Amino acid sequence: MANLKDKKESLDFVYDFYVKMKKNNINLAYEGEITHQITKAFTSLTENNMIKEEDPNTVQKKVFHVMVECLQNISKHAENRNNIVTSKDGRGIFMVSKDEFEYNVTTGNIIDNDKVVILREILENINKLDPLGLKKLYKQQIREGRLSERGGAGLGFIDIARKTGQKLIYSFLTINEEKSFFVLTSTISRLKSNKQ
Amino acid sequence: MQAIKIKGSDDTPNIILDKDNGIFEISGRSLPEDVAAFYEPILEWLEDYTENPLDKTVFNFKLEYFNTASSKLLLDVLLKLEDMYDDGKEVLVRWHYPDDDEDMEEAGEEYADIVEVPFEQVSYTID
Numbered sequence: 001m002a003n004l005k006d007k008k009e010s011l012d013f014v015y016d017f018y019v020k021m022k023k024n025n026i027n028l029a030y031e032g033e034i035t036h037q038i039t040k041a042f043t044s045l046t047e048n049n050m051i052k053e054e055d056p057n058t059v060q061k062k063v064f065h066v067m068v069e070c071l072q073n074i075s076k077h078a079e080n081r082n083n084i085v086t087s088k089d090g091r092g093i094f095m096v097s098k099d100e101f102e103y104n105v106t107t108g109n110i111i112d113n114d115k116v117v118i119l120r121e122i123l124e125n126i127n128k129l130d131p132l133g134l135k136k137l138y139k140q141q142i143r144e145g146r147l148s149e150r151g152g153a154g155l156g157f158i159d160i161a162r163k164t165g166q167k168l169i170y171s172f173l174t175i176n177e178e179k180s181f182f183v184l185t186s187t188i189s190r191l192k193s194n195k196q
Numbered sequence: 197m198q199a200i201k202i203k204g205s206d207d208t209p210n211i212i213l214d215k216d217n218g219i220f221e222i223s224g225r226s227l228p229e230d231v232a233a234f235y236e237p238i239l240e241w242l243e244d245y246t247e248n249p250l251d252k253t254v255f256n257f258k259l260e261y262f263n264t265a266s267s268k269l270l271l272d273v274l275l276k277l278e279d280m281y282d283d284g285k286e287v288l289v290r291w292h293y294p295d296d297d298e299d300m301e302e303a304g305e306e307y308a309d310i311v312e313v314p315f316e317q318v319s320y321t322i323d
Contacts, residue, residue: 036229040207057296061261065299068227068263139306147232147268155264163299 028096033089034075043067046096055190062188063103065163069156070094070107070186076152078109079179103188111182116172119182126157127167134162160186200241208234209259213241218250222273223258223292226266235269242276249285253277258292258320259300267303274311281313288314295319 021029027049028042043064050060071094078090092109111119129137138158145154161168166187173181197215204210204224212221228234255277262270274289281287289311291304301317308315 036207039227044206057294058298061297061299064261065263072263072265135306139310142268142271143310145268147265152265155267159264 024097025099026095026097029093030095031091031093033091034071034078034094035089036075039068039071039075042071042094042096059103059188059190062163063105066105066160066186066188067096069160070105070184072152073156073184074107074109076148077111079111098190100190102190104185105188106183106185108181108183110175110179113174113178113180116180116182120172123157123168123170126161129161131162131165134158138162164188197241197245200238209262211238213238213245215245215250218254220253220255221258222270223256223260225260226262226270228266231263231265231269235266235272239269239272239276242273246276246280246283249280252286252288253280254288254290256290256292257304260294262303271307271310274307274313278311278313288316290316290318292318292320294322296322 020026028046030038030042032038046067047060047064050063055063074090074092074094076090078092090109092107095104095106097104097106126134126137138155141154141158148154157168164186166189168184168186170182170184173183175181199214199216200211201214202208202211207225207227207229209222209224209226212219214220222238255273257270259270277287277289289308291307293300293304301319304315304317308317
């Protein structure tokens with residue numbers, strides 16, 4: 001059992017956490033398994049907030065798109081550190097922040113080091129393309145790609161890049177010889193149109 | 197042929213596949229938990245339908261939202277319609293999109309580029 005000192009520290013942590021969330025304009029932060037129910041709950045929560053904030057319809061739809069693809073990326077691809085047989089959903093951290101100009105959707109999850117090279121290649125390739133190139137890649141992938149066992153179409157990152165009209169921002173932090181932590185941030189402009 | 201009628205939810209679309217009344221429609225939102233399982237009976241139905249379709253099939257897509265996993269299955273639906281068209285049947289895809297939704301309009305244009313089937317874009321206004 002935690003002693004009094006530990007409890008005090010934990011209360012300080014809560015306040016510290018709260019202050020940091022406020023400072024970084026974080027509306028939603030979660031760590032855990034990303035199930036279908038979680039995906040539905042987070043998207044509808046954010047949708048309701050956007051309606052209240054009177055964000056334009058186009059912005060709401062883009063945020064919704066990006067959230068779903070990010071959440072499904074974790075759910076389908078992330079490692080589940082607990083490795084419980086009954087749980088098939090990946091886990092990770094998920095955050096939504098916003099200021100006057102933009103929404104940011106951030107995910108972080110653990111992946112095997114041997115997947116880093118290929119993932120980096122996919123992301124670098126997407127970031128090299130202009131809107132027309134992304135459109136071509138999307139069409140090629142939807143035609144030629146096959147649905148994975150987990151129901152992924154290999155289109156998520158391409159779709160995020162197209163819907164946001166911005167480069168994907170990501171990094172890989174090495175945890176140890178086997179695992180890395182993959183962080184991805186997608187930005188959606190709150191201004192009327194972000195089509196280039 | 198027995199019609200398929202599925203009432204939509206916040207993550208699955210409305211589906212009507214009704215040969216007797218000539219109604220073929222997918223509308224609403226599509227982000228099912230298991231996208232392959234959701235679309236399997238629809239694709240099977242269409243497979244059977246292609247064996248003996250109506251002289252003219254008008255298929256309406258009126259989606260508000262679909263995720264990328266669904267986009268792949270929607271293409272499979274369109275490819276079934278393409279098969280019918282290749283067999284000399286009359287087919288028309290009507291792709292409905294809200295008039296303020298460029299992304300949904302573009303999604304329709306892209307499908308029209310990919311499948312060889314008569315395609316009509318129809319914009320509508322949401323109140």
